[in-house]
Amino acid sequence: MRAATEAKSAAKAAAAAKTTAAKAAVAKAAAAKAAAAKAAAVALVVGLIAALVAVPLVSLARIAAGAGPTGIWRALSGPQARVAILHTVAVAATVTVLAVAAGTALALAIERRPGRRRLALRLGVAGPLVIPEFVLGFAWSQAYGPAGLSDRLAGLTMPGLFGPAGIIAVLTVYGLPLAYLAVTAGLAARADPALERAARSAGAGRWTVLRTVTLPLLRVPLLAAAALVFVTAAGSFAVPQVLGTPAGFATMPTLVYNDLAFSASSAAFTGLTVVALALVVLVLLALGPLDLWLARLRPSARPESPLTASTARTAVDHVVTVIVCAYAAFAAAIPMLTLVLTALTRGPGLLPVPANWTLANFGAGFSGGGGVALLRSAGLALAAAILAPLLGAAVAGLARGRWRGPVATGVTLAYAIPGSALAVGIIIGYGRWLDGSVTIIGLAYVAKFWVFGHRPVQAALDRLPPGLTRAARLSGARPATAVRTVVLPPLRVAMLTAAGLVFILAFHELTMSTILYGPGTETFAVVIMNQQDLGGVGATAALAVVLTAPVVAVGALATWLTHRSSRSARRPPITPIFRNDRGLTYPRRR
Amino acid sequence: MVSLTPDAVSCAGLAVGYGRPSLAGLDLAVAPGETVALLGSSGSGKTTLLNGIAGFVAPLAGEIWLAGAVASAPGRCLPPERRRIGMVFQDHALWPHLSVLDTVAYPLRRAGASKAAAHKGAQAILEQLNLSSLAQRRPGQLSGGEQQRVGLARALACQPAVYLFDEPTAHLDASLRAAIGEEVARRRHADGAAAIYATHDAAEALALADRVAVLHSGRLAQLASPADVYAEPDDLTVARLTGPLSILDAPITPAAPGKSTITIGPTQTTVPSTTAPAPAGPTPAASAVLVRPDWARLERSLDGSGALPGTITEIRFRGPHTDYYVATPAGTVLIREAGPPHADCGPVRWSLLRARLMPREHQR
Numbered sequence: 001m002r003a004a005t006e007a008k009s010a011a012k013a014a015a016a017a018k019t020t021a022a023k024a025a026v027a028k029a030a031a032a033k034a035a036a037a038k039a040a041a042v043a044l045v046v047g048l049i050a051a052l053v054a055v056p057l058v059s060l061a062r063i064a065a066g067a068g069p070t071g072i073w074r075a076l077s078g079p080q081a082r083v084a085i086l087h088t089v090a091v092a093a094t095v096t097v098l099a100v101a102a103g104t105a106l107a108l109a110i111e112r113r114p115g116r117r118r119l120a121l122r123l124g125v126a127g128p129l130v131i132p133e134f135v136l137g138f139a140w141s142q143a144y145g146p147a148g149l150s151d152r153l154a155g156l157t158m159p160g161l162f163g164p165a166g167i168i169a170v171l172t173v174y175g176l177p178l179a180y181l182a183v184t185a186g187l188a189a190r191a192d193p194a195l196e197r198a199a200r201s202a203g204a205g206r207w208t209v210l211r212t213v214t215l216p217l218l219r220v221p222l223l224a225a226a227a228l229v230f231v232t233a234a235g236s237f238a239v240p241q242v243l244g245t246p247a248g249f250a251t252m253p254t255l256v257y258n259d260l261a262f263s264a265s266s267a268a269f270t271g272l273t274v275v276a277l278a279l280v281v282l283v284l285l286a287l288g289p290l291d292l293w294l295a296r297l298r299p300s301a302r303p304e305s306p307l308t309a310s311t312a313r314t315a316v317d318h319v320v321t322v323i324v325c326a327y328a329a330f331a332a333a334i335p336m337l338t339l340v341l342t343a344l345t346r347g348p349g350l351l352p353v354p355a356n357w358t359l360a361n362f363g364a365g366f367s368g369g370g371g372v373a374l375l376r377s378a379g380l381a382l383a384a385a386i387l388a389p390l391l392g393a394a395v396a397g398l399a400r401g402r403w404r405g406p407v408a409t410g411v412t413l414a415y416a417i418p419g420s421a422l423a424v425g426i427i428i429g430y431g432r433w434l435d436g437s438v439t440i441i442g443l444a445y446v447a448k449f450w451v452f453g454h455r456p457v458q459a460a461l462d463r464l465p466p467g468l469t470r471a472a473r474l475s476g477a478r479p480a481t482a483v484r485t486v487v488l489p490p491l492r493v494a495m496l497t498a499a500g501l502v503f504i505l506a507f508h509e510l511t512m513s514t515i516l517y518g519p520g521t522e523t524f525a526v527v528i529m530n531q532q533d534l535g536g537v538g539a540t541a542a543l544a545v546v547l548t549a550p551v552v553a554v555g556a557l558a559t560w561l562t563h564r565s566s567r568s569a570r571r572p573p574i575t576p577i578f579r580n581d582r583g584l585t586y587p588r589r590r
Numbered sequence: 591m592v593s594l595t596p597d598a599v600s601c602a603g604l605a606v607g608y609g610r611p612s613l614a615g616l617d618l619a620v621a622p623g624e625t626v627a628l629l630g631s632s633g634s635g636k637t638t639l640l641n642g643i644a645g646f647v648a649p650l651a652g653e654i655w656l657a658g659a660v661a662s663a664p665g666r667c668l669p670p671e672r673r674r675i676g677m678v679f680q681d682h683a684l685w686p687h688l689s690v691l692d693t694v695a696y697p698l699r700r701a702g703a704s705k706a707a708a709h710k711g712a713q714a715i716l717e718q719l720n721l722s723s724l725a726q727r728r729p730g731q732l733s734g735g736e737q738q739r740v741g742l743a744r745a746l747a748c749q750p751a752v753y754l755f756d757e758p759t760a761h762l763d764a765s766l767r768a769a770i771g772e773e774v775a776r777r778r779h780a781d782g783a784a785a786i787y788a789t790h791d792a793a794e795a796l797a798l799a800d801r802v803a804v805l806h807s808g809r810l811a812q813l814a815s816p817a818d819v820y821a822e823p824d825d826l827t828v829a830r831l832t833g834p835l836s837i838l839d840a841p842i843t844p845a846a847p848g849k850s851t852i853t854i855g856p857t858q859t860t861v862p863s864t865t866a867p868a869p870a871g872p873t874p875a876a877s878a879v880l881v882r883p884d885w886a887r888l889e890r891s892l893d894g895s896g897a898l899p900g901t902i903t904e905i906r907f908r909g910p911h912t913d914y915y916v917a918t919p920a921g922t923v924l925i926r927e928a929g930p931p932h933a934d935c936g937p938v939r940w941s942l943l944r945a946r947l948m949p950r951e952h953q954r
Contacts, residue, residue: 200669204671
């Protein structure tokens with residue numbers, strides 16, 4: 001009896017031990033599986049970065065290194081390359097100084113005061129961002145160049161438009177909004193009005209506060225903006241191509257393009273890879289350490305605070321309004337209007353009056369496969385717009401902890417690498433399989449614009465309170481359900497924003513497309529540039545209008561929608577997660 | 591009689607707000623050396639008023655005078671840096687890019703001191719506040735209480751004629767709150783500056799201030815000494831803002847001057863009483879009896895003469911004192927007595943020591 005009980009209890013204990021062990025084993029297996037899944041995901045992301053960024057760069061370096069040290073030296077010290085490097089650095093540095101100074105001044109003048117006109121002023125500053133660089137450069141040449149609109153109407157031409165002055169002016173139009181937006185974000189995140197008020201009541205005047213409190217607080221965003229502007233200006237191909245090449249003014253991106261397009265020798269190819277690599281090094285020197293450093297700083301979690309109330313400063317207000325309106329008219333409105341008029345006018349020498357209007361230019365522009373190219377561009381842009389946010393979300397969601405900084409930096413560097421260099425690297429790396437195909441262009445788009453899929457999603461993810469998924473889990477949601485129900489919905493707006501941004505950038509892309517396209521795979525932007533090379537001014541203008549108009553329309557709609565939603569969201573003090581829930585961008589689910 | 595020293599701060603017919611007035615028709619004068627507490631719930635316009643006095647918001651109407659000179663009027667605003675005002679902010683407002691020493695030296699630098707002199711002066715102020723060990727730290731490396739003391743040190747360095755405190759203890763725990771409060775009182779007595787202290791905490795306002803200005807629904811509801819706003823609130827909202835209370839619904843008959851007879855259930859009691867001024871508009875039909883927790887007492891025996899009937903329904907021990915909730919025929923009355931609980935739930939006798947007769951609020 002006793003023995004039987006003992007045996008029973010022993011069996012029970014053994015069984016218990018067995019279940020415990022089994023449970024432990026299951027748990028262990030599950031943990032191992034989760035770890036393995038995570039490792040696989042991280043490997044996937046790192047592998048993609050390697051394929052899209054590292055392979056092109058290494059290929060570039062391999063060809064360049066093949067020339068040997070003397071070859072590299074010769075390529076860099078040759079008269080053409082030396083001049084191009086000098087031009088690139090000088091233009092990019094000047095643009096950086098001008099754009100950051102003007103962008104900061106405008107942001108401080110516009111963003112620190114309440115007012116209904118702020119949206120219009122912001123649009124005046126940031127609007128040019130939705131115009132393709134090539135189109136704006138071409139539009140400036142039509143508006144302010146010899147035989148341009150101002151020349152014919154008033155006998156005025158902009159001195160030095162074809163050459164460094166014109167290039168710097170147009171690139172500053174693109175750099176200024178970047179600085180403006182960086183400072184605006186910095187003001188919202190860092191410069192709590194109470195900090196400035198504290199300085200005022202400590203006896204500091206308006207300018208002293210600016211010097212001792214506001215600008216020091218904005219140091220990090222200003223540095224980031226400067227790096228971004230420098231990188232964009234140094235890598236720009238379209239503006240120097242349309243305004244510099246006619247005047248014989250070469251920069252590194254135009255040198256790479258023209259060497260690739262017009263010389264066939266392998267020595268020349270080696271030379272251009274060296275120049276492209278030098279361009280990469282230049283840009284990385286400007287951006288790389290900064291991005292690593294910025295990644296280490298914790299995002300500031302300060303809630304948005306109400307703006308400083310202005311004490312009667314309407315006179316200053318009016319001056320700022322007039323300045324911004326004059327700037328927007330000169331920089332974008334007049335050139336774009338000229339472009340439309342040129343597209344509608346029968347011949348280059350005629351005045352743009354209704355008697356001379358015609359739609360023939362559009363017919364001429366689309367006669368040579370323009371329509372197919374337009375569809376191809378839209379398809380490529382759509383593919384990039386779908387892939388980039390998904391890959392961006394993958395990077396944001398999977399790369400955490402110690403992987404976060406390096407992975408984010410890798411994605412950012414892919415954007416920082418000038419398009420010319422990235423395209424040449426991709427040709428060397430993948431050209432033997434994909435040369436002249438649509439796929440190779442799409443590959444380049446995804447590599448280049450991945451960061452725009454990543455940054456908004458990462459920012460939205462950082463804003464989520466840490467307890468969200470925990471609360472969902474405690475409420476009974478499985479991990480996947482928790483992600484689907486409480487993490488993804490607030491990210492949806494960010495992903496849509498990212499998709500829209502990538503679509504615009506890819507649709508307008510010219511630098512890489514001109515290098516990568518083959519017979520029958522021209523993108524629409526390439527068709528426009530070739531049309532301009534052929535000298536068809538009216539047809540070029542017509543195609544440029546077609547390239548720009550849809551994005552401007554969509555941009556205007558999006559601005560209107562965000563304005564509406566932000567206005568309706570400002571009233572009740574709600575958590576940022578739901579802020580995007582209001583308005584039409586993202587209707588609330590019932 | 592005309593006072594020879596002008597008021598440190600004086601507001602006349604003042605309306606302040608962002609676009610729409612959040613406070614209007616405000617008349618308030620603060621004498622040099624005086625502390626006035628602005629007591630009100632959040633959104634009552636305390637911070638807006640402080641921002642108006644500091645010169646960050648121009649008034650919509652009325653004037654602000656500082657030391658006998660107009661500082662603010664509609665469309666005219668003396669810049670904040672020329673007002674001799676030291677402000678302590680609710681969220682500290684410490685500059686993240688400056689060390690504690692540089693932060694405190696900042697006002698001295700702005701007043702024209704050389705860098706060395708400013709550092710020396712800042713060092714002295716930090717020593718007074720026992721903050722010397724933190725001199726080289728950045729705000730991010732300080733605790734909430736330390737940050738607020740640095741904010742106080744910065745305000746001291748301004749050598750102001752007026753201190754403005756914008757809920758300086760709102761984010762601090764109770765012990766730090768008390769420490770900051772003591773520091774504020776000591777400072778002010780030391781340099782004789784006026785102070786305006788915004789808070790939503792009645793205990794803090796009553797303890798710190800010479801006079802309490804109670805703000806609600808966009809106006810100054812009552813301005814009086816702490817004892818008066820506590821014992822003789824003008825209306826029920828002021829009464830609720832200035833401390834715990836019970837309202838009894840009982841018939842009242844006037845007795846001798848300054849006394850009333852109050853009927854609670856079967857028992858009548860005659861107690862010293864004051865009456866709140868009747869509000870403008872239709873005369874209220876009846877009065878309510880306001881009882882502060884220290885205006886009533888539990889009787890030790892159940893058959894005390896003149897004692898009122900009741901039943902203890904709830905007992906809350908609060909450390910230095912105990913709260914008893916006593917259900918009576920006229921409603922529940924809160925009675926606060928020193929020490930730990932000395933009675934149990936159940937029937938009890940209690941007596942009323944004094945009362946404030948309030949016009950009944952209009953039906954909502």
